[in-house]
Amino acid sequence: MNTTISEGSLLLNRLHKELAGFSGANIVICPPAVHLFALHRESMQLKSLPKFALGAQNMSEHEEGAYTGEVSAEMLNGLASYVLVGHSERRKYFDETDSVDAQKINLALRHNIKAVLCVGETQQQRDNGHAKQTVLDQLNVCLSEVTASDLKNILIAYEPVWAIGTGNFAKPAQVEEMLQLISTTLAQIFHSDKSGMVQLLYGGSTNSSNAHAYLDLPLVGGLLVGGASLNYKEFAKIVRASAPKAEISA
Numbered sequence: 001m002n003t004t005i006s007e008g009s010l011l012l013n014r015l016h017k018e019l020a021g022f023s024g025a026n027i028v029i030c031p032p033a034v035h036l037f038a039l040h041r042e043s044m045q046l047k048s049l050p051k052f053a054l055g056a057q058n059m060s061e062h063e064e065g066a067y068t069g070e071v072s073a074e075m076l077n078g079l080a081s082y083v084l085v086g087h088s089e090r091r092k093y094f095d096e097t098d099s100v101d102a103q104k105i106n107l108a109l110r111h112n113i114k115a116v117l118c119v120g121e122t123q124q125q126r127d128n129g130h131a132k133q134t135v136l137d138q139l140n141v142c143l144s145e146v147t148a149s150d151l152k153n154i155l156i157a158y159e160p161v162w163a164i165g166t167g168n169f170a171k172p173a174q175v176e177e178m179l180q181l182i183s184t185t186l187a188q189i190f191h192s193d194k195s196g197m198v199q200l201l202y203g204g205s206t207n208s209s210n211a212h213a214y215l216d217l218p219l220v221g222g223l224l225v226g227g228a229s230l231n232y233k234e235f236a237k238i239v240r241a242s243a244p245k246a247e248i249s250a
Contacts, residue, residue: 001032002032002230003031003032003035003230005034005035005038008031008032008035008038008039009035009038009039009042011230011232012029012039012042012043012052013042014232015029015052015232015235015236016046016050016052018232018233018236019049019050019236019239019240020048020049021048021049021050022049022050022239022240022243023049023050024239024240024242024243025222025239025242025243026053026222027050027051027052027053027239027250028052028053028054028055028081028082028249028250029043029052029053029054029055029249029250030054030055030056030057030082030084030249030250031054031057032057033056033057033058033071036054036056036076036079036080037079039054040054040078040079040080050239053081053082054079054080054081054082055080055081055082055083055084055116055249056071056076056079056080056082056083056084056113057083057084057087058071058083058084058085058087058090059071059072059073059076059083059085059104059107059108059113060072060073060104060107061100061101061103061104061107063107072107073104073107073108073110073111073113074111076111076113077111077112077113080113081113081114082113082114082115082116082155082249083104083108083113083114083115083116084116084118084249085101085104085105085108085115085116085117085118085142086098086101086104086117086118086119086138086142087118087159088118088120088159088161088164092161098137098138098141098142099141101117101141101142102141102142102143102144102145103145105117105142105143105145105146105154106145106146109146109150109153109154113153114153114154114155115153115154115155116155116156116157116201116224116249117142117143117154117155117156117157118156118157118159118203118224119135119138119139119142119156119157119158119159119182120134120135120158120159120160120161120204121134121135121160121161121162122134122161122162123161123162126160126162131160131178132178132181135158135178135181135182136181136185139156139182139185139186139189140185140189143186143189147190148190148191148192148194148195149194151186151190151192151194151195151197151198152194152197154198155198155199155200155201155222156182156186156198156199156200156201157200157201157202157203157224157249158175158178158179158182158200158201158202158203159202159203159204159224160174160178160204163204163205164203164204164205164226165205165226165227166205167205168205169204169205169210170202170204172213172214172216172217175202175214175217175220176217176218176219179200179202179217179219179220180219182200183195183196183200183219186198199221199222200219200220200221201220201221201222201223201224201249202214202217202220202222202223202224203223203224203225203226205226206223206224206225206226206228206238207228207234207238208228208234208237208238208241211223211237211238211241211242212241215241215242222242222249223238223242223249224249225238225249225250229250235250
């Protein structure tokens with residue numbers, strides 16, 4: 001919940017200028033919902049590289065109806081190519097459950113929107129030895145309405161809650177261990193080699209200083225960037241660090 005529409009537009013244009021000619025990564029900008037129409041129009045008018053895709057930070061689990069203030073998948077279709085689902089702040093502050101996230105993913109896919117599913121454990125869950133089980137439970141429920149043919153439109157971001165906005169960076173070995181678990185679990189759930197199509201991201205206090213450490217991990221296909229994305233110069237450095245392998249979301 002940052003920036004006015006004019007500030008968001010300025011940030012987008014400054015980022016585009018800072019990255020002039022860059023083509024080494026897929027860059028997905030996830031602004032507040034009220035910015036999407038304006039930024040979609042602006043991004044379509046950009047004639048030079050880089051090209052930006054847009055993502056929504058959230059959407060309703062309901063198709064339509066009397067849900068005042070909510071934004072449906074159908075409303076996002078044509079404006080956003082991606083949507084974040086299950087972000088830790090949605091879980092923490094809005095009591096969003098895995099079952100609700102399963103409904104959101106199903107709707108996103110039906111409306112041709114790629115779902116970026118966020119999974120991860122709290123500090124207490126890690127301290128109690130429940131980190132892996134927490135992520136396993138999230139995956140099994142959130143992906144319960146997904147088929148193997150849907151996997152090309154799913155991204156999974158491992159974002160340990162204890163590392164988000166805290167400066168308490170997850171060690172690369174911890175990230176690699178959890179992404180290996182996620183990869184193995186996807187193969188077990190879908191009994192398909194298509195599970196390898198799912199791009200795995202890491203999110204949690206990422207910045208230009210630690211981006212390489214995560215991006216160098218074999219299973220990391222991109223980053224989910226938080227606060228660092230509000231500084232266009234810092235975010236541009238992260239984007240450049242990603243080339244040529246990653247999908248970068250802000």
